[in-house]
Amino acid sequence: MNVMRKLDLKPERAGRARRFAALVRKESYQVVRDPSSILIAFVLPMILLFLFGYGVSLDTTRTRVALVIEEATPLTRDLAASFEASRYFSVVNGRDRREFEDDLVLGRVRGILVVPASFTADHAAGRHPTVQVIVDGSDPNTANFVQNYAQGTVANWERQRASEGRSPPPAIAADQRFWFNPELTSRNFLVPGSIAIVMTLVGTLLTSLVVAREWERGTMEAMMATPVSAAELLAGKLLPYFILGLTSMTLCVLIAVFLFGVPFRGSIAALYALSATFLMPALGQGLLISAATKNQFLASQLALISAFLPAFLLSGFLFEINSMPTVIQWITYIVPARYLIPSLQTVFLAGDIWPMFARSIAVMFLIGCIFFALAARSTKKRIG
């Protein structure tokens, strides 16, 4: 018997190749014909991209604030004019802060800027005049923003007066400059990040769904009763979704660059090297989930909670990892998207920084290997 097997090695290898090709072909037909995979691989990414390209913006423009001038003088009027000209604020004027207290509580204005009665006198005396900023601390993002930009506006105003020789120069002139994203457009950050989210969707969610579907429809059982091996089954699933993931990513990049005008300063090689490596842990996790459950509903829940949400929340995509509690920061180390997102942002906005990419690729590869090892261990040609 053993001798026979050895002699049959060659046809066996050919059979393996043929089985693999058949599985890949089958899977590809299904992807093309199944509206739900098109939905997850192409429509959902578009929606996400447009949401982050147009809908969500971390920049705030034209925030409504109240400007209280307690004493009207040419100097304070000049300052007021400078606030009104600011592209960050839309200003409501008043003479007493109490007029606006309710508005602030109700969110009708986001801040109250009080130019005190002493402002002109202080200025004339050469003392540094102050503007009081009252903000709603329960909305810290906006509060910070109002505070910073109000300070900036005042600083600009002082600088401008100094340059025109109407005021003494300010003691310290802090000049802010942002590298790589000079306009600080959050879209330029979010769109590369959302590409990672999209690949998580295709790699993990879609893959775990299609395997669970085979169990539910009873096709998995029929396949297992053929000479196909568990490894062939897994590989036959991986390749089509690997390609689908890269296709979906390419589409996203084209939209990002040509529609949203996100700069692309790195190389295409770096983009594909990073994305392809990222798909390893994503697909591996998808397979692991499908080994754990044979039910589509459960698989989608597991994929959303264990892959999609971490990629969203724990990757530095929306929230700064440095400002997370230490324990959460540790957790982020096992989130593959954490390594992809900064690298992708670099590819888009800065260019190729290979030492950084090499590190990301190495870590993602490692996590991918672990997922694959676990998935291969738990996938058996067995039922129940």
Place this chain on the structure above:
Amino acid sequence: MPTPRTEIDAAPFVRLSAVTKRFGAASPALDAIEGVILGGRITGLVGPDGAGKTTLIRLMTGLMLADEGTVEVLGYDTRRDPGAIQAAIGYMPQRFGLYEDLTVQENLDLYADLRGLPKTERGRTFAELLEFTDLARFTARLAGKLSGGMKQKLGLACALLRKPRLLLLDEPGVGVDPISRRDLWKMVENLTAEGIGVVWSTAYLEEAEACDHVFLLNQGRLLFSGPPQEMTGRVEDRVFRLSGVDGRRRDRLARLLDQDGVIDGVIQGEAIRLVMKPGLPPPTLGTDDGAAPARASVTPPRFEDAFVDMLGGGPGGRSRLAETQRAFTEEAGRPVIEARGLTKRFGDFTAADSITFDIPRGEIFGLLGPNGAGKSTTFKMLCGLLKPSAGEGRVAGFDLRRDAAEARNRLGYMAQKFSLYGDLNVIQNLNFFAGVYGLSGARKRERIDLMTEIFDFRSIHDMSAKDLPLGLKQRLALASAVLHEPEVLFLDEPTSGVDPITRREFWTHINGLVEKGVTVLVTTHFMDEAEYCDRISLIYRGRSIALGSPDEMKARVASNDLPDPTMEDAFVALVQDSEAKEAA
């Protein structure tokens, strides 16, 4: 060196030695099964749902391992050599294992590649199989768009691509119309002529009669192994048909079942079918109350008769449920259930096409037909769950378009698969359904207590419904449907998959309720069960192709070749008739 054929045939294809399989802590799914399956014949794995049929087939494929004992298939141990087994068998799982979004040809190609069918042999093999299954015209059609019968044939074709030595078919006949089932049977019979071993699992006991060898399973135990004739032979000359029954035959049956010496009895059209203890003559009816005596004649035994006999006989004829039920005697003046041209269209598909019938009080009316024929659609329109596209329906005098809620208050509904709340326990389920049907206070308590007593729920009152064995689920579903003493009962596949004893008990209750004037509408695809009805409507492809009593239907198709047709014979003949008419 090829082994001589005779030697292969002599060796058993499957050898089961003390095979035991457990899932969790419950009693074993298979308990010390012993047996041998030979090539060149059809071996039936027969038994109700949950008997262990699917588990046993999976053990033979090597996809599942036994906890104890060994399974040897084609000389290989399933534990050590599953690969060798999988290369040599064909397996069709319950839902045929087809990819619905692939075409017929693509499914064939896929399985040909997976099974390693050489390219040179493909043209011939495909042509042969497509011819054999009559699917040649449909190669470009998506498998999902095939009818149940066609899917079944394609599933078989995929399992046969590389001529297997052993073919395992898991419930291939479920939900498929009898004509396709007969076609499939013929195909499989042809295969056995070539020496292929076939395992055919089924819950239909009439299929067992056609097998060469039968393994009868019940609750994981092997009750019988041998030719089906040996099984039916055990009740030979003990099965009688009482015809010309004077008076109400359901009432007669109930009393007969309580007599000594009567093992089993069912309604069979106008007659009563009885199984007696060995050596006892059939009881004479009518001596005690002056009614005319019935004619008793010996009739050929069925597998089901022998099965019930083996299980120790039926449950007796008394229904406490019926005894406590108030009677509906008042003449309504019009039928209790009326369907007038009921039609339901989904897009361009007509699921039910002008279905018309009347059901008078105290009648059992059956809708008979394969899955997807339109039974459930008709059913749902009549209980107001689905709005008809055309036509009207009335229940207890209420128009379903206007007074659906009123109508529903008067009917009890037992849905397919016994729609209970799996996470609620028995008493919580009863409480819930009592609430839904508007019972409250003392009456609610009284009815629930009564049901608990009648159906013997006390010992299981705190078990979750989902953990109940199938038979108890069915009891609980019936109890929930009759809590409010409805005058109309709707039963959708009420005995699907349950063992014959549970089925007997169920029908004893239904028969009793009907004697009290309850009107019953039942759907079924069990041909035997159709004979418990007073009248049936044969539903096929959305239309009612015949309406009448079971005896009338059988009489319509009786011929010289087939003087005593079964209900299935009648069904097949009537469908072929209607198709011929359509073609003309």
